[in-house]
């Protein structure tokens with residue numbers, strides 16, 4: 230789940246895009262990039278690293294123009310080399326740069342089609358480069374010297390016909406403006422907002438509304454599944470539904486873990502949804518063990534804090550921050566390798582002994598995927614003298630691979646693989662294991678909405694894939710290609726050495 234942003238402003242966009250990317254950093258920590266456009270020229274800076282490492286003052290000074298897009302990357306396809314950082318660029322037609330959150334499930338077939346039928350060259354193993362080329366090809370086929378919004382929307386309609394998977398996209402077309410669109414199931418989030426300035430209205434599109442908030446944009450609405458929005462260079466906004474068949478089925482994991490709590494996604498207040506997850510967990514505790522002996526509820530920071538606090542309140546049990554998080558270490562789950570993830574948990578979280586000693590503790594996390602965090606945390610709680618250690622997860626067991634933009638390709642790597650809930654508890658060393666039920670989780674997200682939200686991409690929990698194109702052979706293929714062992718490279722191999730040479734003018 231990368232983070233994307235697109236902006237058409239009345240003054241330079243570089244700082245506002247930078248600010249947006251810093252609050253979308255939780256969606257991708259591996260690479261960052263930005264393209265700005267002035268007149269008929271693009272300016273590109275992208276590299277591996279966090280936002281404030283990639284964009285130094287010297288780069289920012291040269292990212293000129295009042296139109297641009299940005300990206301933070303968490304790879305789900307191809308390699309993690311800097312050459313696959315986004316945005317990607319093609320010079321024809323017009324000059325287009327594109328950034329993508331999600332994952333295409335037919336990228337291999339499309340890549341082949343690009344080569345054989347569309348006579349286009351793809352230079353990396355990134356699915357996003359394929360997506361850009363499909364769009365470029367379809368826009369070129371409109372055959373216009375100066376395309377208008379209708380031509381651009383027509384090309385997006387064609388993209389929806391060819392591309393499968395999860396995709397929220399921002400693109401900038403040289404001299405014309407910024408385009409954004411969302412897949413027909415609305416799997417990955419996309420929202421837009423506006424800001425008034427003395428020079429006129431400015432428009433931003435982003436993965437999460439928090440990006441709008443911090444720069445004073447007012448959220449207008451989510452982009453609908455299949456819908457596209459085009460903002461021309463003067464800031465005029467055009468929207469159109471470009472897909473024939475749509476069905477809102479947002480990724481349930483966004484609400485559990487991926488998104489920031491201060492975002493609103495598909496009209497769902499993520500913070501409130503997580504609070505309700507805590508209440509549901511408390512209800513389940515009371516149902517399973519009405520005479521429970523929990524002394525204290527301790528969250529595993531950061532993401533579970535919101536639900537753990539509400540769970541404690543509902544159970545009338547003390548809530549304590551027993552683990553202190555090192556604020557300088559990023560999210561462990563989205564780190565690229567298991568060795569790094571494993572090491573990071575201990576460096577990131579340190580227990581406070583008095584909160585554990587002699588107590589029956591209920592640890593709460595938002596989710597358990599590989600069990601990297603929970604195993605170590607339970608052990609830490611015991612080392613601190615906890616009498617009993619219980620564990621609750623605000624999401625059901627993660628049992629199935631994700632194919633829409635979360636790098637979880639390999640079911641055998643999940644702690645829940647071939648284990649019942651109580652066996653998972655044993656595997657992480659907990660005395661009692663409590664999981665949220667899937668229906669309860671869905672209810673916590675959908676509660677209180679004006680328009681009913683009934684469908685979700687809940688594939689990681691139930692193995693149902695909303696795009697309808699996923700079979701066992703596909704899952705087997707991505708497992709072989711992207712499991713942790715397949716990704717491990719000998720220490721001596723420098724990713725930069727394998728990267729295709731830079732083809733485009735890039736600000737160094």
Ligand SMILES: O=P(O)(O)OC[C@H]1O[C@H](OP(=O)(O)OP(=O)(O)O)[C@H](O)[C@@H]1O
Pocket residue numbers: 486529530531532533559560561562563594595596597598599600601602603
């Ligand atoms: O079972 P695992 O494979 O360990 O994955 C699940 C854990 O990873 C995430 O935390 P992360 O450190 O990424 O981010 P957070 O600080 O936002 O909680 C998530 O919140 C769980 O704690």
Ligand SMILES: NC(=O)CC[C@H](N)C(=O)O
Pocket residue numbers: 230231232302303304305306307313329330331332333355356357634635
């Ligand atoms: N997490 C994502 O959204 C990844 C986008 C794209 N598939 C990539 O690997 O770069």
Ligand SMILES: [Mg+2]
Pocket residue numbers: 529530531532533594595602
């Ligand atoms: Mg966590």
